[in-house]
Amino acid sequence: MAQQRLGIIMNGVTGRMGMNQHLVRSILAIRAQAGVKLKNGDTVMPDPILVGRNEAKLAQLAKAHAIARWTTDLSAALKSREDTLFFDAATTKLRAKLLRRAIAAGKDIYCEKPIAETLADALEVARAAKAAGIKHGVVQDKLFLPGLLKLKMLIDSGFFGRILAVRGEFGYWVFEGDWQPAQRPSWNYRKKDGGGIILDMLCHWRYVLDNLFGEVKSVSCLGATHIPKRWDENGKAYKADVDDAAYATFQLANGVIAHVNSSWCTRVRRDDLVTFHVDGTLGSAVAGLQKCFSQARVNTPRPVWNPDVPQPIDFFKTWSEVPGDTYDNGFKMEWEMFIRHLFEGAPFKWTLVEGAKGVQLAEAGLRSWKERRWIDIPELEV
Ligand SMILES: NC(=O)c1ccc[n+]([C@@H]2O[C@H](COP(=O)([O-])OP(=O)(O)OC[C@H]3O[C@@H](n4cnc5c(N)ncnc54)[C@H](O)[C@@H]3O)[C@@H](O)[C@H]2O)c1
Numbered sequence: 001m002a003q004q005r006l007g008i009i010m011n012g013v014t015g016r017m018g019m020n021q022h023l024v025r026s027i028l029a030i031r032a033q034a035g036v037k038l039k040n041g042d043t044v045m046p047d048p049i050l051v052g053r054n055e056a057k058l059a060q061l062a063k064a065h066a067i068a069r070w071t072t073d074l075s076a077a078l079k080s081r082e083d084t085l086f087f088d089a090a091t092t093k094l095r096a097k098l099l100r101r102a103i104a105a106g107k108d109i110y111c112e113k114p115i116a117e118t119l120a121d122a123l124e125v126a127r128a129a130k131a132a133g134i135k136h137g138v139v140q141d142k143l144f145l146p147g148l149l150k151l152k153m154l155i156d157s158g159f160f161g162r163i164l165a166v167r168g169e170f171g172y173w174v175f176e177g178d179w180q181p182a183q184r185p186s187w188n189y190r191k192k193d194g195g196g197i198i199l200d201m202l203c204h205w206r207y208v209l210d211n212l213f214g215e216v217k218s219v220s221c222l223g224a225t226h227i228p229k230r231w232d233e234n235g236k237a238y239k240a241d242v243d244d245a246a247y248a249t250f251q252l253a254n255g256v257i258a259h260v261n262s263s264w265c266t267r268v269r270r271d272d273l274v275t276f277h278v279d280g281t282l283g284s285a286v287a288g289l290q291k292c293f294s295q296a297r298v299n300t301p302r303p304v305w306n307p308d309v310p311q312p313i314d315f316f317k318t319w320s321e322v323p324g325d326t327y328d329n330g331f332k333m334e335w336e337m338f339i340r341h342l343f344e345g346a347p348f349k350w351t352l353v354e355g356a357k358g359v360q361l362a363e364a365g366l367r368s369w370k371e372r373r374w375i376d377i378p379e380l381e382v
Contacts, residue, residue, distance in 0.1 A: 001041040006339060007083030009107070011051045011074065011098065012090025014061060016185070017112060021141070021331040022089050023048070028065055029332055036339045044339050051077050052090075074098075078105040085110060085342070091187055093194030096121040099352075103128045109136040110338055113203040115355035117194055119363045122356035126382045129352050137338040137348055138355035140207045142274075144330030150292035150322040151276065151285060152212060159294065160280025166213055168260035170201060170274040171245070173267050177231030184264065186232035189240035196242035198223055201262040202365045203358030205250070207350070208276075210357070214252035220374045221248040221365035226265040248365055251374075286319070293319035353382050 008027065012018040027046050030036055035043035050070035052058050062070040071077055078086070078101065086102035088095055088111040096116035099109055109129060115138055116122035129136045142148055154160065175182045187193035188200065198221065209216050223243035230240045245263035252258060272288025285294040301318045327333075334350070341348035357380055364375040 001043070003035065004042055004044045004343060006044050006046045006085060006342065007080070008046055008048045008085045008087055009051055009077045009083045009102075010048045011086070011088045013050050014052050014054065014057045015089060018089035019061065021329070022087065024065070025329045026332040026335040029329065030335065036336050038340065038344050040344070044343050046339070049077055049083055078102060078107065084108055087111060091194055092117060092199065093187070096125050099125045100128055103132050103134060106132065106134065108134045108342060109352065112139050113355060114199055114359050114362060115352055116359055117199065119356065119360045122359040123380070123382060126352040126356045130382060135342055136352045137341065138350050138352060139331065139334060140350045140354065141330045141334065142204050142208050143211055144333045146290045146324060146327040147272070147287040147292050148208070148212070148276070149327060150324050151278065151287040154285050154292070154294060154322065155212060159283050159285070159296070160278060161282030161297075163213060163256050163278060163280045165279050166209070166256060166258040167277045168205065168258065168274065169270055170260065171263035171266045172273050174264040176227060176229070177235070182230065186230065186238065189230050189242060189244065190238065191242045197262050197264060198243050198246045198365045198369070199362045201246065202248065202362040205248070205260050206358040206361040207354060209250060209252060209258055213258060214254040214256050216250050216361060216377050217253050218251040218374050218376050219248060219361060219364050219368055221246055221368040223366070223369040243369070246365065285322070292322040294322055295319045353380065356380055356382065
């Protein structure tokens with residue numbers, strides 16, 4: 001039983017997602033568990049080289065986690081034959097260009113969503129990857145959330161009967177940055193920097209809907225810029241010129257209707273920061289990040305409309321929690337699947353083509369908003 005090495009060029013790891021979910025919770029966690037086990041008993045040990053612009057930040061991060069290698073020279077890193085995988089979690093704006101560079105250097109690719117700002121760029125990247133014959137994957141983390149894994153189990157078991165509709169609520173209040181610092185980066189609110197909630201979130205809703213409920217066939221989306229002025233990381237006021245909320249309806253191939261509200265301007269009074277409420281003929285369920293609650297047809301309470309009395313039913317008490325084991329971090333689970341795909345050809349569905357589908361839906365959502373109409377989603381040809 002041998003130990004194999006995977007050299008990974010990790011770009012954008014001083015950012016929120018790159019550092020927390022990918023470096024610490026995934027790659028370092030995999031190293032701490034002595035690698036990814038393959039079917040033949042071998043293990044794969046990731047060996048990251050951290051890449052970024054700020055030498056001091058990189059050095060500090062590397063030191064804090066006892067990582068031996070870091071550099072500000074991406075070109076040199078891409079030339080190295082020791083490191084065969086390029087990973088990117090830097091800002092959206094730069095992604096397509098960076099992926100094209102890494103593909104041209106013969107690297108395999110794993111990256112955050114969205115894979116590009118436009119469908120044309122996303123397709124170009126996916127086609128370049130195909131032509132180069134490299135392996136590629138895109139983060140589709142919501143599929144590996146415990147709440148959604150439980151929901152998937154309910155779907156696969158036939159619990160819902162015929163699924164009628166899905167309502168998603170995503171969002172929370174992102175502080176403007178004046179009275180207290182914003183909890184998201186300011187580039188999220190600037191068009192020139194690749195911001196906007198439609199580009200950010202419709203990529204997620206594409207794979208969630210496609211994989212759990214049915215292929216997305218059509219979208220109607222209304223965006224809004226509710227908060228036009230925000231304050232950046234240095235306390236400087238700026239104009240927020242992109243959508244910070246999106247109200248989108250989707251028609252799925254099998255007739256299921258989905259509606260998802262995404263907002264950085266809403267105060268939470270629900271189970272979790274994202275919830276999916278699914279109604280079917282035989283039962284309903286509400287899934288959050290971790291938990292999932294179900295209510296079968298036979299357990300459905302019988303409300304009677306009467307505005308003259310306080311509501312006699314405590315509706316929250318009429319649902320049962322779907323039990324579940326403790327789940328591993330979703331980002332880590334997908335990393336492990338991708339590493340097995342690289343080393344033993346294990347199936348891996350979430351490629352750059354799936355990533356391009358996310359960008360396709362985001363672009364269609366933006367167009368629907370602009371043109372005030374439904375937009376159909378054709379099959380992608382890569
Ligand atoms: N899968 C998810 O749930 C999820 C959640 C949030 C963000 N994301 C995605 O992750 C990516 C990063 O988002 P974030 O919230 O971590 O952002 P962030 O601003 O916290 O991090 C961005 C990183 O990119 C680097 N960077 C910025 N400009 C750069 C430049 N010109 N050259 C080189 N590096 C540069 C920054 O130094 C930082 O390391 C985005 O594409 C976003 O869509 C995914």
